Amino acid sequence: MTRPLACLVAAALTFAQPAPALAYLKFGVPVRGQQVTVKWAQTPVRYFVSTSSVPGVTSTDFQGAVSRAFATWQAVPTASISYQFAGVTAASPGSDDGSSVLGFRSRPDLDRVLASTNFLIDTATGALIESDIFFNSAFPWSVAAAGESGRYDVESIALHEIGHFSGLGHSALGETELVSGGRRVLSAEAVMFPIAFTAGSISARTLKADDIAGISDLYPDGDFTTDGSLSGRVTKDGQPIFGAHVVAFNPASGAMVGSFSLNAQGQFSIGGLSPGPYVVRAEPIDDADVDSFFDATRNVDIDFRVVFLDRVVVVPRGGDSGEVAITVVRK
Amino acid sequence: MIRSWIVALPLCAALLQAAPACAQSSTAAGYHLEAGVGVIWMGREAIGSRTATETTGTGGTASLFNTSSELGGAAGFDSRIGVRLSRSLAAEAEASYLKPQLRVAISGDTEGAAAVTASETIQQFTIGGNVRWMLPGRRWSPRLAPFLLAGGGYMRQLHDQATLLETGHFYQFGAGVETLLKARRRFPGRGVGARADVRAVVRAKGVAFDGGSKTSPAAGVSAFVRF
Numbered sequence: 001m002t003r004p005l006a007c008l009v010a011a012a013l014t015f016a017q018p019a020p021a022l023a024y025l026k027f028g029v030p031v032r033g034q035q036v037t038v039k040w041a042q043t044p045v046r047y048f049v050s051t052s053s054v055p056g057v058t059s060t061d062f063q064g065a066v067s068r069a070f071a072t073w074q075a076v077p078t079a080s081i082s083y084q085f086a087g088v089t090a091a092s093p094g095s096d097d098g099s100s101v102l103g104f105r106s107r108p109d110l111d112r113v114l115a116s117t118n119f120l121i122d123t124a125t126g127a128l129i130e131s132d133i134f135f136n137s138a139f140p141w142s143v144a145a146a147g148e149s150g151r152y153d154v155e156s157i158a159l160h161e162i163g164h165f166s167g168l169g170h171s172a173l174g175e176t177e178l179v180s181g182g183r184r185v186l187s188a189e190a191v192m193f194p195i196a197f198t199a200g201s202i203s204a205r206t207l208k209a210d211d212i213a214g215i216s217d218l219y220p221d222g223d224f225t226t227d228g229s230l231s232g233r234v235t236k237d238g239q240p241i242f243g244a245h246v247v248a249f250n251p252a253s254g255a256m257v258g259s260f261s262l263n264a265q266g267q268f269s270i271g272g273l274s275p276g277p278y279v280v281r282a283e284p285i286d287d288a289d290v291d292s293f294f295d296a297t298r299n300v301d302i303d304f305r306v307v308f309l310d311r312v313v314v315v316p317r318g319g320d321s322g323e324v325a326i327t328v329v330r331k
Numbered sequence: 332m333i334r335s336w337i338v339a340l341p342l343c344a345a346l347l348q349a350a351p352a353c354a355q356s357s358t359a360a361g362y363h364l365e366a367g368v369g370v371i372w373m374g375r376e377a378i379g380s381r382t383a384t385e386t387t388g389t390g391g392t393a394s395l396f397n398t399s400s401e402l403g404g405a406a407g408f409d410s411r412i413g414v415r416l417s418r419s420l421a422a423e424a425e426a427s428y429l430k431p432q433l434r435v436a437i438s439g440d441t442e443g444a445a446a447v448t449a450s451e452t453i454q455q456f457t458i459g460g461n462v463r464w465m466l467p468g469r470r471w472s473p474r475l476a477p478f479l480l481a482g483g484g485y486m487r488q489l490h491d492q493a494t495l496l497e498t499g500h501f502y503q504f505g506a507g508v509e510t511l512l513k514a515r516r517r518f519p520g521r522g523v524g525a526r527a528d529v530r531a532v533v534r535a536k537g538v539a540f541d542g543g544s545k546t547s548p549a550a551g552v553s554a555f556v557r558f
Contacts, residue, residue: 206386
């Protein structure tokens with residue numbers, strides 16, 4: 001779900017719990033008492049594009065833009081997921097018909113929702129059966145190669161939603177400022193950051209290290225097995241905390257990949273990291289609404305200061321760093 | 332660079348003062364073998380700066396924090412075995428072991444995190460070879476033999492707790508002096524001596540965040556046995 005300003009719980013996410021696994025957020029569902037990661041069991045994943053159009057974007061334009069976005073995810077060399085255009089359809093996204101459909105729908109009531117993804121999941125296995133993406137035609141849209149002032153870029157928003165479509169949750173790698181009525185994004189280093197850039201921007205057409213690590217973790221392929229992980233736990237006053245955002249920064253490549261402490265022990269794990277030394281930073285989730293990441297019932301701790309770990313953490317080739325202890329202090 | 336010379340020069344000076352009466356010039360001819368062990372110090376080496384950035388809506392970048400990384404200066408052990416090829420030329424194989432600190436200074440966090448220097452210990456092994464040219468003449472002292480050296484070799488750097496290996500190579504050039512402290516008359520050419528040298532070491536690859544070659548100063552003192 002991508003919002004121009006924020007502050008709305010995505011219906012598609014209300015059922016989702018974070019899966020206690022590597023990196024970023026992956027959607028998870030309880031299956032027979034176990035948390036199972038939501039993902040496609042078979043690829044290529046077939047998708048349809050609806051025949052609907054909006055001013056400035058024909059159905060053909062729309063199909064071209066979403067095809068480019070699918071191709072961007074599919075081009076990740078360390079991920080195995082692939083997609084296949086199955087054709088155009090008169091069906092609208094959002095109907096549980098077993099077909100994954102992308103298209104426009106008019107939802108003026110969702111005045112902060114640019115687009116949203118919902119799923120049909122096999123509750124016995126956690127496998128995705130269907131995933132639909134609707135683009136809210138209440139907003140102005142564009143497919144112009146260089147973007148168009150005042151209009152949201154279909155390809156950028158599609159790239160974000162296809163991340164959800166594939167099973168990824170939101171990333172917290174971004175900075176925002178509060179403005180009247182919500183938040184404005186100052187910068188982001190993940191396409192999966194929950195709040196969109198302002199209309200006219202095409203900055204989010206390119207996947208970042210965090211996105212690539214996320215999709216590779218869900219659908220590992222190729223060199224991904226040589227990547228390593230960095231794990232540990234976050235505590236405050238000697239107690240583990242839930243929901244701390246932990247970022248691994250590679251001082252050689254500049255790549256940043258984030259994750260969260262995701263259980264009662266305050267444990268986190270960041271996967272998909274190139275082997276090498278890393279700088280580790282922990283911060284509270286204060287650049288987007290907590291419910292953009294977690295179920296609203298979760299007790300997410302945001303009362304602590306940003307901190308850097310005072311040691312360099314080495315991620316081995318194909319292995320884990322060993323537990324890293326991060327201690328944070330109250331604000 | 333300046334610091335290295337400040338350290339290196341007292342070493343040479345100490346050697347000059349300590350040189351006892353030698354029964355034989357250290358530059359005597361002969362195709363002898365020489366084995367030595369000693370200590371080596373290698374100076375700090377900046378290995379790259381990188382700013383953690385995020386992308387802005389206009390496609391620009393916004394800084395999140397800055398990092399500046401270095402391999403700290405470190406002392407370690409050095410051993411070698413050499414052979415005198417001619418009156419003025421020697422070849423030697425050399426191995427060294429040091430444990431420098433990898434330090435990443437982090438500053439300028441946009442959300443006000445305190446500046447921190449994160450660190451870890453690297454184990455550095457090198458193996459290589461040098462050619463030494465014994466400078467003609469004994470202008471400083473009849474007991475001291477000045478020389479120039481140049482060489483290079485292979486380098487292995489092992490991260491903290493041996494979790495990751497990085498490899499590279501190095502080149503070096505420098506100068507030094509050696510003296511034969513004691514020799515036995517019955518076996519001309521056999522004896523023990525001391526040596527000091529200063530070098531410029533160019534390390535390539537290995538732990539180098541910016542990917543380039545880096546030069547750092549080094550100095551060593553050692554004792555040797557000549558066979």
